[in-house]
Amino acid sequence: MRENKGDILLLENPCRFAIEVRGVSRIYGASSERVTALGGVFVSIRENEFFTLLGPSGCGKTTLLRLIAGFDFPTEGEILLHGQDIAPLPPFKRPVNTVFQNYALFPHMTVAQNIAFGLEMLGKPKDEIRARVDEMLKLVHMEQMRDRYTGQISGGQQQRVALARALAPQPKVLLLDEPLSALDYKLRKEMQIELKRLQSETGITFIFVTHDQEEALTMSDRIAVMSAGRIHQVGTAREIYDRPADRFVADFIGETNFLQATVVGTANDRATVRLASGEILDAGLPERFKPQGEVTVVIRPEHAQLFADDGEESGIKGVLENVVYFGTDTHYHVRLGGGDIFIVRRQNTRTSVDVLEPGVPVGIRLGSDAALVLRD
Amino acid sequence: MEHTRRAAEKAQRADIRTRWLLSAPALVVIALASVGPLLIVLVYSFLSPGPYGDVIWKPSLEGWFNVFFSRDIFDDTVSFADAHLSILWRSIKLAIGTTFLTFVFGFPTAYFIASRSPRSRAIWLFLITIPFWTNLLIRAFAIQEVIRNEGIINSLLMSAGLITQPIQMMFTDFAIMVGMTYVHLPLMVLPLYASMEKLDFRLVEAGYDLYATRLAVLRRIIIPQVRPGIIAGSILVFIPSLGSYVIPRVLGGGRNLMVGNLIELQFGQGRNWPLGAALSITLVFIVLVALAFYVRNVGKSGGSHG
Ligand SMILES: Nc1ncnc2c1ncn2[C@@H]1O[C@H](COP(=O)(O)OP(=O)(O)O)[C@@H](O)[C@H]1O
Numbered sequence: 121m122r123e124n125k126g127d128i129l130l131l132e133n134p135c136r137f138a139i140e141v142r143g144v145s146r147i148y149g150a151s152s153e154r155v156t157a158l159g160g161v162f163v164s165i166r167e168n169e170f171f172t173l174l175g176p177s178g179c180g181k182t183t184l185l186r187l188i189a190g191f192d193f194p195t196e197g198e199i200l201l202h203g204q205d206i207a208p209l210p211p212f213k214r215p216v217n218t219v220f221q222n223y224a225l226f227p228h229m230t231v232a233q234n235i236a237f238g239l240e241m242l243g244k245p246k247d248e249i250r251a252r253v254d255e256m257l258k259l260v261h262m263e264q265m266r267d268r269y270t271g272q273i274s275g276g277q278q279q280r281v282a283l284a285r286a287l288a289p290q291p292k293v294l295l296l297d298e299p300l301s302a303l304d305y306k307l308r309k310e311m312q313i314e315l316k317r318l319q320s321e322t323g324i325t326f327i328f329v330t331h332d333q334e335e336a337l338t339m340s341d342r343i344a345v346m347s348a349g350r351i352h353q354v355g356t357a358r359e360i361y362d363r364p365a366d367r368f369v370a371d372f373i374g375e376t377n378f379l380q381a382t383v384v385g386t387a388n389d390r391a392t393v394r395l396a397s398g399e400i401l402d403a404g405l406p407e408r409f410k411p412q413g414e415v416t417v418v419i420r421p422e423h424a425q426l427f428a429d430d431g432e433e434s435g436i437k438g439v440l441e442n443v444v445y446f447g448t449d450t451h452y453h454v455r456l457g458g459g460d461i462f463i464v465r466r467q468n469t470r471t472s473v474d475v476l477e478p479g480v481p482v483g484i485r486l487g488s489d490a491a492l493v494l495r496d
Numbered sequence: 497m498e499h500t501r502r503a504a505e506k507a508q509r510a511d512i513r514t515r516w517l518l519s520a521p522a523l524v525v526i527a528l529a530s531v532g533p534l535l536i537v538l539v540y541s542f543l544s545p546g547p548y549g550d551v552i553w554k555p556s557l558e559g560w561f562n563v564f565f566s567r568d569i570f571d572d573t574v575s576f577a578d579a580h581l582s583i584l585w586r587s588i589k590l591a592i593g594t595t596f597l598t599f600v601f602g603f604p605t606a607y608f609i610a611s612r613s614p615r616s617r618a619i620w621l622f623l624i625t626i627p628f629w630t631n632l633l634i635r636a637f638a639i640q641e642v643i644r645n646e647g648i649i650n651s652l653l654m655s656a657g658l659i660t661q662p663i664q665m666m667f668t669d670f671a672i673m674v675g676m677t678y679v680h681l682p683l684m685v686l687p688l689y690a691s692m693e694k695l696d697f698r699l700v701e702a703g704y705d706l707y708a709t710r711l712a713v714l715r716r717i718i719i720p721q722v723r724p725g726i727i728a729g730s731i732l733v734f735i736p737s738l739g740s741y742v743i744p745r746v747l748g749g750g751r752n753l754m755v756g757n758l759i760e761l762q763f764g765q766g767r768n769w770p771l772g773a774a775l776s777i778t779l780v781f782i783v784l785v786a787l788a789f790y791v792r793n794v795g796k797s798g799g800s801h802g
């Protein structure tokens with residue numbers, strides 16, 4: 121039972137990164153029907169970081185977690201844990217624990233037995249296990265449920281048990297595979313806060329997987345945006361939202377207006393572009409990028425304001441087509457001269473009124489930093 | 497209210513009646529094929545033996561007496577029927593041993609099949625059932641061909657110079673165990689496979705994730721999950737091996753009897769049907785006790801599901 125005690129990876133010289141993924145690919149299937157689940161991924165995850173892998177279903181998030189946990193092996197590349205290559209370690213020797221997508225609690229064990237399992241396998245003394253299980257139950261507010269079987273508790277409670285079970289052995293890195301996706305909205309909000317609290321209290325590096333951008337933006341220290349087996353951008357929520365690296369990121373995170381434009385001139389990190397409808401616009405440029413000819417310009421709906429076009433103010437001109445009320449805000453759909461639809465979002469107050477009716481000519485006013493040229 | 501309640505009761509009665517009617521054919525078959533013969537055997541065990549076999553309709557406890565005691569023909573002294581009891585005990589030991597061995601070989605086999613792709617599983621299951629196509633007697637003689645003194649194993653070992661004298665395997669308990677394990681293996685593999693197929697392999701991964709070695713995952717996660725299959729397989733192997741007749745007859749020779757052979761002897765050469773009947777009932781009783789004991793213990797340990 122206890123033969124693995126002690127030869128769990130020892131960390132003599134901890135380095136700044138908890139996990140370094142270097143050029144990792146995972147290709148499934150034989151030559152005829154190959155699926156590239158991951159194609160040459162590079163990413164470094166810092167110690168004590170709440171790091172999120174964000175991407176649509178099927179983009180390879182679970183695959184990357186399984187490679188880190190050791191359930192699967194890279195076709196190419198290497199993964200370092202605190203600077204050491206973990207390729208030779210079987211999963212039960214990696215100081216990494218997983219909260220599985222469907223929890224994978226042991227149905228023949230009670231809540232307490234589930235939480236104790238990892239500690240028992242590490243050969244910890246009985247009284248230490250008992251104390252730690254109590255501590256964990258308290259941490260996730262499940263003291264009342266310790267002797268229930270896992271089939272006798274609700275989904276949200278199972279979620280907490282799965283967390284406690286994975287945290288109990290004090291792993292260096294905790295992997296969480298869409299842990300909140302099965303919960304209803306309210307509970308999910310609660311657990312998001314709970315997870316943040318657990319992460320800062322334990323100081324464990326969290327690698328959190330989700331396809332929900334709001335979840336990613338609100339919880340993470342840094343986010344990696346993935347699609348089709350590759351990472352498009354790594355950065356803080358702000359960086360990813362305000363300076364999307366490419367069309368995919370701009371499209372996947374939040375709502376964006378994409379406008380076709382032609383570069384007229386560039387200076388430093390700004391460009392002057394002409395829209396299809398003829399208006400001239402000043403737009404920011406990504407670092408070290410000097411575009412020419414056709415480009416795509418992105419503008420967030422909340423960075424634009426709408427005004428009734430009485431011919432006095434300049435701006436992007438169009439016709440208001442549709443007004444959609446969302447409670448917190450209202451979306452105005454504007455048909456531009458070039459034929460594109462441009463969405464403007466306005467924050468509502470209790471007394472705000474819609475003075476603009478569909479069909480009227482309108483202008484769109486932009487802040488000086490609202491527009492950004494995409495690098496694609 | 498009263499009216500609807502009465503209507504509901506009436507509907508329920510009608511429902512119960514149709515259910516009984518629907519299950520009537522099954523009940524008749526069970527009565528005729530299972531309970532009926534057992535009753536006949538029970539009645540025979542309380543009658544007197546006829547001179548050329550059969551029974552005489554004269555009530556007697558002699559059959560039951562002879563199961564446990566033997567009376568000296570000359571001086572009428574009574575002593576324990578050591579022979580019967582030791583044969584019973586041997587049979588139980590051999591049946592337990594067979595159950596154990598089929599589990600040891602059947603478990604990895606079932607695990608192997610359950611972890612194949614769905615298409616190849618069907619092929620492996622098909623292969624498992626192939627021995628059923630051949631008559632039991634022929635399979636017994638086939639084993640004899642392998643293990644007898646001039647058989648395959650001994651001739652190979654002798655020609656390799658590893659032994660000079662053939663190893664006596666035929667007509668030993670070893671031979672009976674080999675035969676019974678071989679013959680009953682599918683009865684263990686199939687129920688084990690059935691419950692392993694339902695095994696959630698993500699739980700296995702969760703085990704590895706929580707620092708469990710392969711052995712620990714087997715003991716703490718896989719075996720508790722497939723316990724129903726283990727119970728079913730053990731019952732399916734234990735019962736027929738306890739009553740085995742052909743295998744001990746062919747591979748154990750005349751000397752290494754099991755209780756099945758003893759019973760056959762009473763109905764044949766022994767011409768003591770009441771004793772044979774009483775022995776049969778004793779066997780049924782042992783099976784029932786063993787089952788109750790086994791299910792209670794194995795079913796309980798490791799906790800139950802919620
Ligand atoms: N065992 C496997 N065999 C073949 N293809 C697989 C296997 N596991 C995953 N894939 C494929 O790899 C891709 C990435 O899957 P996954 O990592 O589960 O995505 P995500 O977790 O982001 O939804 C998908 O196209 C999926 O079909």
Ligand SMILES: [Mg+2]
Binds near residue numbers: 178181182183221298
């Ligand atoms: Mg997934």
